[in-house]
Amino acid sequence: MPGIMVATIVGLAALFLSEHYGAPAMLFALLLGIALSFLHQETNCKSGIEFTASTVLRIGVALLGFRIAFSDLVSLGWSTALILISAILSTILVGVILSKLLGLNQRFGALTGGAVAICGASAAMAISSVMPNTEDKERDTLLTIIGVTSLSTLAMITYPIIANTLSLSEYQTSIFLGGTIHDVAQVVGAGYSVSDQTGDLATLVKLVRVSFLMPVVLMFLMIINARSKLNNAGTTPPGFPMFLIAFIVIMALNSLFTLPETITETATTVSRFALLIAIAAIGMKSNLAKLANVGFRPIVLMVLETLWIALFILVALLLI
Template sequence: MSAAAIAAVHERGRNLFPGVVASLIAAAAASFLSEHYDAPVMLFALLLGMAMNFLASDPRCKPGIEFTARQVLRVGVALLGLRFTFAQIAALGWEPVLIVVVSVVVTILVSVAAAKALGFQPIFGLLTGGATAICGASAALALSAALPSHPAKERATLFTVIGVSALSTLAMIAYPMVVQLLELETVDAGIFLGGTIHDVAQVVGAGYSLSQETGDTATVVKLMRIAMLLPVILCAAMITRAQGTAEGGQRPPLLPWFAVAFVALAAINSTGWISGAVQHYGKDLSSWCLVAAISAIGMKTQLKDLASVGFKPIALMIGETVFLAILVLMLLRFTG
């Protein structure tokens, strides 16, 4: 590497350092609060970031905050591939796979249609529907990274993260009672919990609160939903290409690099070549990247922007959550 290249890298690092460090500090504080007060870490990260939004206008911090909100986010999404293996999916048979594929596709299509009916852009329905159907805040961030630029995209992303975090926490409390009320068998209970609750942590909490087998089944079904992130990102990328150029005037790739990395890591993880320790550190790094990214996005957003969203987006996300739960129950009856 030439001296000029080294100097350019050094200068780039100096420009990014303050904003990246600010995002990491907010992420560390959010993780501490989440561990001690048992609430979603993404929600804490978002709120802390919004409390520090004055930094986004500081010329020393702005480049690093922008970098964290975009590039660090994409690294975190790519590392999600280390969360599952194809063998885990195959072990449960075809019924859960069918339920996951149908529920994800139908929920997203219904969400897009409902968003249009309520007067929103279809992309907002794709964002909220994907977050509801796949993996909550992580899916919202991944889809946001793949969707075309729009003045309201970051506000929509923040609202979606808040909504799925709150609804996922409520589902973790309510859905085990629904399982007991409907007298679902152990495996069916795991499929229902894993197929409907938005975030991984809440799926684990709800599943293992009932039994070990229910928790194991719910976790694997949830990982199946995470696997659906790749085709949905591909669809989002195709929408981006169809709508023209991306930021900077360049035509976006058909498949974003972080989506390719996601499936590559999942494939490598499925071979068993990656040790348990590496998997563990990779998952932790993914979580840190995503939490830091949502902190940075929070820093870029004014609270008054979220306060102006109105009742319709809230109704849309509640409707999507209820629809997904009913759909999975119907599919369980059909395949049972």
């Protein structure tokens, strides 16, 4: 309980700072968590911090299903959906290839590629949760969250200017903003800074991107299982996580039935706060010495992935 309460207090503090200073709440939660990392060092908060960084994280990801319905994908049209699918898969592939060229672990490339391609910090945590436990797993997750959150904030400011400079139509601007900016909150900020209609459509495009989170996580899980069987013939590969099943069931219910708005809004709020305090807990588990030793290559990787998905969407819009 002490560890859970500390993470919750940090989450509330992050929300307060976000509302007053306009920066992403997840970034504040991560930085405050890093500042309190001493609480994870052999104190009675340790077990609660571990629980929040794992179990509460999975609850938050599962509840994301309330934000997505299959009808969202249909309403955009198959040409737009095809552009988004191609952008997501190619960005992950580019991340894996570039990570190898930069001398980084390919799992890190897949993690950052998935975070950039889908929904930023939330995707980073969901993908990380199914990856094998390694010495650098927490560090890589932290780096990815810091990188994509910072780049997402920068994109929120610059992408509307780019769209205006290129004289994109309202529809093209919506697809560009919703299809390229990493986090949902920054898509909302960028879209509504252009117009209410652009904000509505950009948010819908972003939620469609979020809907690809589970297929991508499942893809990673199957690859990890296959490699585990090849490398360790006598060991049991990781099983199918329950939180993924919960996400799929919730999304199916949300698609097949019109759920009361009170339920969906409450579940969405709980999901966001669960992910927020999970990020705070991950920050508390961090080791600043390890973060300081990684160098500039991870940042270069995430910048290149961000440029790739932006250029891919832009070229596709201008051609189609």
